[in-house]
Amino acid sequence: EYMEDVKKNEINKDEWKGIAVYADHVDGTIHPVTFELIGKAKEMSAVTGQEVYVLFMGKDIREKSEELLHYGADKVFVYDKEELARFKIEPYTAVFEAFIKKVKPSSILVGATTVGRQLAPRVAARMKTGLTADCTILEMNENTDLSQIRPAFGGNIMAHIKTPNHRPQIATVRYKIMNAPVRSESKSGEIVVCDIKKEKLSCYVDVIDILPKEKETFIENSDVLVVAGRGVKKEEDLRLLRELAELLGGQVACTRPMVESGWLDAKYQVGLSGRTVRPKLIITCGVSGAIQFVAGMDHSDTIFAINNDPKAPIFKSAHYCLIGDLYEILPKLIARIKEKEGVEAWDIRK
Amino acid sequence: MKILVCIKQVPDSNKVEVDPVTGVLKRNGAASKMNPYDLYAIETALWMKEKAGGSVDVISMGPPQAMQVIKEAFSMGADRGTLLSDRRFGGADVLATSYTLAQGIKAMGEYDLILCGKQTTDGDTAQVGPEISEWLDLPSVSNVVRIRKLEEDGITVDMDLPDEVEVAKVKFPCLLAVEKDIFQPRLPSYVKKSETKDREIQVLTLDDMKDKDEMNYGLNGSPTQVQKIFPPETNDKKEVWDESGEVLAKKLFNKIEELKFV
Ligand SMILES: Cc1cc2nc3c(=O)[nH]c(=O)nc-3n(C[C@H](O)[C@H](O)[C@H](O)COP(=O)(O)OP(=O)(O)OC[C@H]3O[C@@H](n4cnc5c(N)ncnc54)[C@H](O)[C@@H]3O)c2cc1C
Ligand SMILES: Cc1cc2nc3c(=O)[nH]c(=O)nc-3n(C[C@H](O)[C@H](O)[C@H](O)COP(=O)(O)OP(=O)(O)OC[C@H]3O[C@@H](n4cnc5c(N)ncnc54)[C@H](O)[C@@H]3O)c2cc1C
Numbered sequence: 025e026y027m028e029d030v031k032k033n034e035i036n037k038d039e040w041k042g043i044a045v046y047a048d049h050v051d052g053t054i055h056p057v058t059f060e061l062i063g064k065a066k067e068m069s070a071v072t073g074q075e076v077y078v079l080f081m082g083k084d085i086r087e088k089s090e091e092l093l094h095y096g097a098d099k100v101f102v103y104d105k106e107e108l109a110r111f112k113i114e115p116y117t118a119v120f121e122a123f124i125k126k127v128k129p130s131s132i133l134v135g136a137t138t139v140g141r142q143l144a145p146r147v148a149a150r151m152k153t154g155l156t157a158d159c160t161i162l163e164m165n166e167n168t169d170l171s172q173i174r175p176a177f178g179g180n181i182m183a184h185i186k187t188p189n190h191r192p193q194i195a196t197v198r199y200k201i202m203n204a205p206v207r208s209e210s211k212s213g214e215i216v217v218c219d220i221k222k223e224k225l226s227c228y229v230d231v232i233d234i235l236p237k238e239k240e241t242f243i244e245n246s247d248v249l250v251v252a253g254r255g256v257k258k259e260e261d262l263r264l265l266r267e268l269a270e271l272l273g274g275q276v277a278c279t280r281p282m283v284e285s286g287w288l289d290a291k292y293q294v295g296l297s298g299r300t301v302r303p304k305l306i307i308t309c310g311v312s313g314a315i316q317f318v319a320g321m322d323h324s325d326t327i328f329a330i331n332n333d334p335k336a337p338i339f340k341s342a343h344y345c346l347i348g349d350l351y352e353i354l355p356k357l358i359a360r361i362k363e364k365e366g367v368e369a370w371d372i373r374k
Numbered sequence: 375m376k377i378l379v380c381i382k383q384v385p386d387s388n389k390v391e392v393d394p395v396t397g398v399l400k401r402n403g404a405a406s407k408m409n410p411y412d413l414y415a416i417e418t419a420l421w422m423k424e425k426a427g428g429s430v431d432v433i434s435m436g437p438p439q440a441m442q443v444i445k446e447a448f449s450m451g452a453d454r455g456t457l458l459s460d461r462r463f464g465g466a467d468v469l470a471t472s473y474t475l476a477q478g479i480k481a482m483g484e485y486d487l488i489l490c491g492k493q494t495t496d497g498d499t500a501q502v503g504p505e506i507s508e509w510l511d512l513p514s515v516s517n518v519v520r521i522r523k524l525e526e527d528g529i530t531v532d533m534d535l536p537d538e539v540e541v542a543k544v545k546f547p548c549l550l551a552v553e554k555d556i557f558q559p560r561l562p563s564y565v566k567k568s569e570t571k572d573r574e575i576q577v578l579t580l581d582d583m584k585d586k587d588e589m590n591y592g593l594n595g596s597p598t599q600v601q602k603i604f605p606p607e608t609n610d611k612k613e614v615w616d617e618s619g620e621v622l623a624k625k626l627f628n629k630i631e632e633l634k635f636v
């Protein structure tokens with residue numbers, strides 16, 4: 025079997041040091057996944073005693089880069105150029121390459137945002153190195169190898185992946201997978217302003233227009249979600265869930281069948297083919313807990329599941345399993361909350 | 375216009391299990407299908423061919439049975455198909471997969487446009503498209519939700535971003551990774567299926583590639599190594615409450631209050 029005598033190219037791991045984080049942003053507004061990744065990088069750098077770097081590229085961002093120093097980065101490398109105003113795959117890759125060649129980081133973490141998911145693979149191929157997608161657990165080993173754990177097959181299995189013979193080792197991580205670090209009042213570390221030759225920044229993509237999407241609150245950004253599953257029998261019954269969500273300062277989300285039946289828009293769908301959420305509190309109502317659903321929410325801090333079937337798979341993921349009828353529980357719960365908040369008990373006939 | 379669509383064969387169900395003793399994936403039977411996201415890429419290509427003329431080819435890397443998805447593409451309307459199949463391609467990660475596909479594409483000829491799906495339902499990385507574009511030195515755009523304009527020298531598309539839509543013109547040749555629902559994929563046609571049932575599928579092996587160095591393909595050419603696969607953890611710190619609706623509502627309220635949500 026040819027696979028058994030794999031020859032491996034030897035690399036000198038000592039030449040590659042530190043963990044770099046790509047600062048994801050639009051027009052200088054830094055995406056919070058960046059802070060989560062700096063936090064994770066700090067934690068991992070304790071194992072090897074190496075530094076944490078941030079790569080920040082864009083236009084007119086010099087001042088904004090200061091913000092990154094509140095999260096504990098040792099060095100923030102800033103490429104501030106006219107050509108980098110908007111994400112464009114070719115110039116952004118060129119800058120990333122220049123940064124890697126200059127700094128030689130051992131590991132690189134990139135947020136799995138729309139931009140990160142295009143940029144990281146392009147960079148990985150340019151550096152001829154490995155890239156592990158959507159990691160949920162990252163651990164640093166003393167020899168600087170990064171242990172990367174990620175779900176595949178729609179969350180049905182987990183894979184533990186390493187990149188033992190290549191540097192840099194690159195991983196993408198979705199928003200809200202790692203913990204958000206606390207912003208420190210004081211700054212630490214330094215800003216390193218870098219330059220790159222103009223001719224490296226040419227490109228074949230022209231941004232013609234930027235159209236705003238309707239401003240909306242995304243379920244990803246909600247601390248509290250009340251999730252409707254097929255146990256909700258009629259469209260009008262969703263108002264029960266809406267009312268509860270409102271009282272808790274959250275939003276209603278749903279499973280895929282709710283979207284398919286046209287009761288809720290696809291942007292409220294949690295799961296593999298929907299959104300990944302990590303709220304502080306999630307209450308699922310009449311959700312069976314199919315793996316494709318659970319894959320999108322099982323990192324939530326506290327999971328309550330209401331289901332009248334004691335064998336429902338959602339109870340494998342829930343922290344609090346309420347075996348019961350959502351039509352009995354929700355009105356009573358809503359009444360109690362209103363009572364506490366001094367609102368008149370909600371009348372279900374209204 | 376010459377269009378190439380990258381398609382992958384994936385297991386029919388992603389309800390896979392891990393053998394607890396050997397730690398090996400139990401792929402339930404051999405049932406497989408076309409990666410559902412690739413149907414949208416094929417439809418996009420067929421739509422463009424109807425608008426601008428030209429041809430739609432498909433390429434897949436995989437074992438010989440992956441011919442099946444190429445045949446399915448024929449019955450949707452694709453013109454030619456190529457399968458990259460060689461034992462030495464086995465065990466490839468994204469880097470090696472995209473490199474092999476790029477080498478195969480070079481061996482097939484020149485294309486104005488290469489289309490990929492958003493992601494697969496097995497490996498699920500969404501990385502292959504952007505990596506192919508790097509190997510071929512092409513501009514690329516992912517998350518394409520709409521085609522606005524097809525011109526001689528390029529294509530204008532909408533890229534979906536979380537808070538906005540970016541309209542961008544990309545010069546040919548280029549690579550696009552399209553979103554689900556960009557177009558509704560047509561069903562395979564029975565007529566086309568019988569018309570194309572004897573159509574030849576070109577099979578390329580490592581010996582047909584320009585780069586014949588085995589170290590760049592398959593497991594040898596893969597920087598990432600899967601150390602272990604295992605089923606996702608289930609949560610064992612849990613409370614089960616099996617009581618009347620009244621009591622459940624009360625306990626739920628108390629807990630939410632304790633957690634400071636009310
Ligand atoms: C490739 C793929 C991707 C998918 N992606 C997603 C995805 O992103 N998101 C998603 O949600 N699904 C997804 N699905 C579908 C998924 O497999 C399930 O079919 C779906 O999640 C089930 O939704 P449900 O729990 O609302 O409905 P059901 O499975 O029908 O469950 C309804 C539950 O409600 C309970 N119930 C009924 N009445 C009551 C009551 N009065 N009180 C309390 N409980 C009650 C029942 O016991 C049951 O458990 C995907 C499927 C595939 C194949
Ligand atoms: C559990 C598990 C986890 C894995 N994790 C990683 C990882 O983190 N990093 C990594 O490098 N590899 C990983 N792999 C290997 C990876 O899945 C394979 O390399 C695979 O060949 C390509 O990746 P994908 O399935 O994710 O494709 P995606 O990048 O999701 O596919 C995007 C598009 O590329 C095209 N495409 C993809 N594959 C082919 C093909 N064979 N033929 C033609 N077109 C194709 C299709 O248009 C598809 O829609 C993993 C594999 C497993 C089993």
